[in-house]
Each structure stands twice: as structure tokens, then as C-alpha cells.
Amino acid sequence: MNAEELLKRYAAGERDFRLVNLEGETLIGVNLSEADFSEADLRDTDLKESNLRRTIFRSARLEGADLSHSMLDEADLSNSSLETNLERASLERANLSNANLTGSNLEYTNLRNANLQNANLFEVSLDRANLEGADLRGAMMGETGLYEANLRGALVEGCDLSDSYKRNTIMPDGQVVTDEYAEMPSDD
Numbered sequence: 001m002n003a004e005e006l007l008k009r010y011a012a013g014e015r016d017f018r019l020v021n022l023e024g025e026t027l028i029g030v031n032l033s034e035a036d037f038s039e040a041d042l043r044d045t046d047l048k049e050s051n052l053r054r055t056i057f058r059s060a061r062l063e064g065a066d067l068s069h070s071m072l073d074e075a076d077l078s079n080s081s082l083e084t085n086l087e088r089a090s091l092e093r094a095n096l097s098n099a100n101l102t103g104s105n106l107e108y109t110n111l112r113n114a115n116l117q118n119a120n121l122f123e124v125s126l127d128r129a130n131l132e133g134a135d136l137r138g139a140m141m142g143e144t145g146l147y148e149a150n151l152r153g154a155l156v157e158g159c160d161l162s163d164s165y166k167r168n169t170i171m172p173d174g175q176v177v178t179d180e181y182a183e184m185p186s187d188d
Contacts, residue, residue, distance in 0.1 A: 003027050010035060048085075068105075078115075107145075148174075 003025040006017065021041040031051040037060050044064040052072045059079045068087040076095045083103050090110040094147060097117040101124050109129045116131075118138040127147040134151070136159040144164040154172045161171075167178045 006032075 001017075001020050001022060003022070004042045006022065006025075006027070007030065009017075010032060010094045012023060014016045016036050017040060018036055018038045020037065021126050021134040022045050024117060025042050026043045026046045027050060028046055029049045030047070032047075032055055033051050033053040035052075036056040036058055037048045038058040038187065042057075042060055042062045042065050046066045047070055048066045049069045050067075050071070052067070052070055052075055054074045054083070055072070055105075056076045056109070057080050058076050060077070061081050063081055063083045063183045064078075065082075065084045065114070067089050068085045070086075070089045071084075072094055073090050073092045074094060076092065077091075077099050078095045078097045079099065080096075082096075086109050087105045087107045087125045090115050092110050092112045093114060094111070095115045096111075096119050097115050098119065100120045102120050104124050106123050106129050107127045111126075111129055111131045111134050114131070115135045116139050117135050118140075119136075120140050121144050122130075122140060123144065125145040126149050127145045129146075129149045131149055131154050131155045136139070136151075137150075137154045137155050138158040139156075141160060142163050146161070146164045146169045147167045148169065149166075150170045151172050152174055156172055165179060165181075169177050169179050
């Protein structure tokens with residue numbers, strides 16, 4: 001399926017796009033809210049600035065996709081493989097449980113009250129992200145950037161924040177923390 005056909009079918013009222021292959025398609029600024037892309041192949045798809053509110057991406061492949069500046073509030077991205085650009089996206093109350101976000105860019109992203117249980121957050125940039133009230137229980141972090149991130153009220157049981165980079169980071173208890181090694185290590 002290509003972008004043009006998808007948009008025609010969506011405009012006609014179709015919402016079931018499970019298992020579709022849209023790899024590499026360009027869908028900038030589109031409205032695909034409440035569609036179902038479960039197990040779809042959306043690798044390298046450009047969806048920036050799109051309305052994807054309450055859209056289902058359960059177990060979808062989104063590696064290399066651009067979802068920056070998109071509205072994904074209440075979307076279901078559980079068990080999906082993201083590894084993508086979500087900079088400045090809104091994922092308020094979204095379900096990202098068991099998602100693989102390794103290497104993703106989530107800078108300035110709104111993840112307020114999002115479910116990130118057991119998500120893989122290795123080498124993810126969450127700098128200046130809003131994680132207020134997010135559920136990070138069991139999430140896996142390593143070399144995760146949390147510079148100036150807000151984790152106030154986040155649930156973090158079983159999530160080891162010690163191997164993340166913090167500078168002016170608001171912790172779940174409201175305490176502001178800066179690591180002694182606040183700058184990212186160089187490759188030298």
C-alpha cells in the first residue's frame with residue numbers, strides 16, 4: 001500500500017490497517033487518528049507533524065520513522081519497535097509498555113502519565129522531556145539522557161536510574177538532581 005491509497009481509504013472511513021506495509025512512505029501532517037496499524041511495517045516512514053491520537057501501533061515496526069512534532073496522545077505503541085525520532089511529540093497517556101526505544105530521540109517530548117512499563121530505554125535521549133506521572137516500572141535504562149527532564153510523580157520501582165545522565169533533573173520526589181559527571185562522556 002502506498003501513502004495515497006492509505007489516505008483515500010482513511011478518508012472513506014476505513015480504520016483497520018493491520019499488517020500493512022508503508023515502509024518509506026511520506027505522510028507528513030496527516031490525520032490518521034484512531035486507526036489500527038497493529039503489526040504494520042512503518043520503517044523509515046515520515047509521519048512528522050501528524051495527528052495520531054488514539055492510534056494503535058501495537059507490535060508495529062517503526063525503526064527509522066520520523067514522528068517528531070506528532071500528536072500521539074493515548075496511542076497504543078505497546079510491544080512496538082520504535083528506535084525513531086519522537087522529538088517534541090506528545091504521547092500523553094500513551095501506552096509504550098514493552099516497547100523497544102533503543103537509540104530514540106525523545107527530547108522535549110510530552111510523556112505525561114504515559115505507560116513505559118518494561119520499555120527498553122537504552123541510549124535514549126529524554127532531555128527536557130516531561131515524564132510527570134509516567135509509569136516507568138521495570139523500564140530498562142542505560143546511558144539514558146535525562147537532562148532537565150521532569151519525572152515528578154513518576155513510578156520508578158524496578159527502574160534503575162543510576163546509569164542515566166542527569167542535570168537539573170526533577171526526580172519523582174520533586175528533588176532536583178545533577179550528577180557529578182553531568183556532561184556526556186566523550187569518545188576520546
